[in-house]
């Protein structure tokens with residue numbers, strides 16, 4: 796599976812702790828991240844991860860483009876709901892595209908935990924079949 800990992804500054808340590816806890820699962824997948832998040836995951840957890848631009852410089856839009864191209868299976872985005880972001884429209888656009896393309900997206904650790912445990916148990920395997928699943932057509 797192709798997984799995007801993103802965190803706003805106040806949530807980065809939270810994401811690093813989460814990725815460390817589930818490193819055995821994450822290392823089995825192809826990982827993508829916005830710039831600073833990706834650098835810290837690589838340096839502090841040691842995972843291989845493809846880094847895009849930093850969020851405020853277009854990274855969220857690059858992740859969104861991958862969603863639109865059906866080139867991502869899961870987005871884990873630890874959003875900071877208490878701090879205004881200069882690129883808030885990009886954040887909103889990314890979450891909107893996840894809904895347009897029915898990409899599982901977790902915006903906090905509680906949801907991420909459920910999804911990653913589900914990933915381990917094969918609950919996201921429908922992603923491989925989605926073209927044949929009526930639920931995902933409108």
Ligand SMILES: O=C(CO)COP(=O)(O)O
Pocket residue numbers: 801802803804828829830831832833848849850851854855882886
């Ligand atoms: O701002 C972000 C997401 O909106 C994250 O960007 P960085 O990973 O570059 O800090």
